[in-house]
Amino acid sequence: MQIIETGNVAAALGVKLARAQVIAAYPITPQTPLTEKLSEFIESGEMQAEYVPVESEHSALAVCIAASSAGARSFTATSANGLLYMHEQIHWAAGARLPLVMCVVNRGVGAPWTIWNDHQDSISQRDTGWIQIYANDHQQIIDSVIKAFALAEEVMIPVMVCYDGYILSHTHMPFDVPEERLVDEFLPPYLPPYSLDPADPANLNTVTMPDVRPDVRGDTAPGYMEIRYLLHKDMLEAIPAFERVEERFRSVFGRGSNPYIEPYRCEDADYIAVALGSLSYHLRDVVDTLRNEGVRAGVMSVHLYRPFPDELIARALSGCSGVVVFEKALSYGYQGALCSDIKSALYRHTGEPGGRPFVVNYILGLGGREITTPDLLDAMRSSCSPDGGSGDETRWIGLRFS
Amino acid sequence: MNNDSIEIRWHGRGGQGAITAAKIVAKAMFASGYSGVAMVPTFGTERRGAPVFTSLKVSREKIYDLSPTTRPDIVVILDHLLLEEADVTQGLKKGGLIVINTPRAVKNYRFNGSRVAVANVTELSVKAGLPQGMVNSGIIGVFAKASGIIELSALTQAIEEEFVRRKPRENALAARLCYDGTILGGRR
């Protein structure tokens, strides 16, 4: 059924359809309407789940970790400083291999205080061992939430579904709400491979020795490093696993797309813009204008950011002359994280240095600074030429100093 | 690129329901065959009574640019006093339309080359049975009459669905009364 609603409602409907059993969250702008909607669903009896009110984001994720350890399908959501307050538990959930799903409604990080959109919050959680998916519109939000549970439970790694605060969370747009019956077919009840059992008690994630140790059964129990290595290996395995999830989604719902990247007019492009989230869709209009001007430009969004599908991304970009990475976050003192990742992928998977496209990086839209089509056009026009890669590598759009 | 898109900017005050009005029009336009609609509220620190605005973009194709509209085809103003407080007609396209809730006559409003439509929505909405100050359903009627881009019946249906538990018939009646009470002018 097609409805017109906000991105937050799309996420809440996805969580409801996925039949999450435990939800614990602490309200923070612009995530608040999402968790309010979920508490309404539970209060009215539309959704059979336990909503645990907590006093902080740290506790919200701790509750989800406990619930998931006990075998419940669990969900939380947050933004910005709330996400950072969870940081210690975010690492914990990944190391404990719990299939949680969390929506991150992207917002800039203080100080100074801001409530508006950028990507610094989720990008700064890149290295925690969570899978990260970025949605470009409301359809991708609701579909990604449902797929996220399937993926998390297949590989036993938690998943963040990230979408732009306000730009998507509060904008009303049409999207299709998948049929409940089909979601049940796609996502059967969660069967945990292991869950806490009072009749057979165990201690989870206690101090783990640097070396391996024999367990009570006389088997060799993994040490810290084995557990961490397997997390990394399974993260990489999540790349093909996501394709299988996408295949299954397509066969049940009759719609689907490339789960990793979303290229637009890239087949013959000389210059390709790359971005995460709704910005990549905004850039489609810019690409259309450039094409009318005779510039062979394209845009590609990265949908799956961690694990990073580096080979696929390098292949998608290897044929062009220049790559223009637009980012709403950066690693202070160097450059945008996505830009570094793309350069690393190109270094490994494309030929000689001379044969590689140049890569330039634009930082924009921090703390909700307006991103205008003319600004994007200017940036692309100045980069889409053979010497477009010369000069500063990291360029800022929209700065206004008097 | 959507060259056939229509961009409508709604100006109101916090609590007046400009966002709800834009949402109702979005739903009605979608139901009338516009597959691309995006109602993009511009958020800040909203307070009751402070000026707020929201952008509504409609098109036959999917909308990819969700930035606030800077070149509106239509500007809808829920309170005429906003004309003195903010540059509400900024960026309005040449030959564009300005819809105003005002008790003043249309001849008082002149914008270079723009069409103007006025109605005393505040008064007509009370006549329809709504409490004083509820103007967001009424202004939709003025918008429908002046723009001619969508049937009034599609809008009143969307109004009744939106206000299903909050005086749906009175809200729909307010839209109809304001539709009939719209005075067109401008373009000089």
Place this chain on the structure above:
Amino acid sequence: MKQRDYRKKISLSETGPGDAGKTGSWRILRPVIDPQVCIPGRRNAPACYICWLYCPDGVISRTVPPGIDYQYCKGCGICAEECPTKAITMVEESSLLKE
């Protein structure tokens, strides 16, 4: 995912002796139960079992009288501390060796 595979990916420690190998050699003091003082021993019936409850390594059995698995007992002394009738004495391992 199969439980067998999953258990290799996480840190999971079950109750019972031996999670860190045969730790009996770590002991300096050995807990020795006097069945004449111990409640289950005296009554010749299952009772009390405070020592079983408190043992952090799960090496004490709920038997009459309770038994201690010295292959794994590290000699921490918690059982002796908690025993309500003071039936458990911590004896020096070296003195036992001499015998």
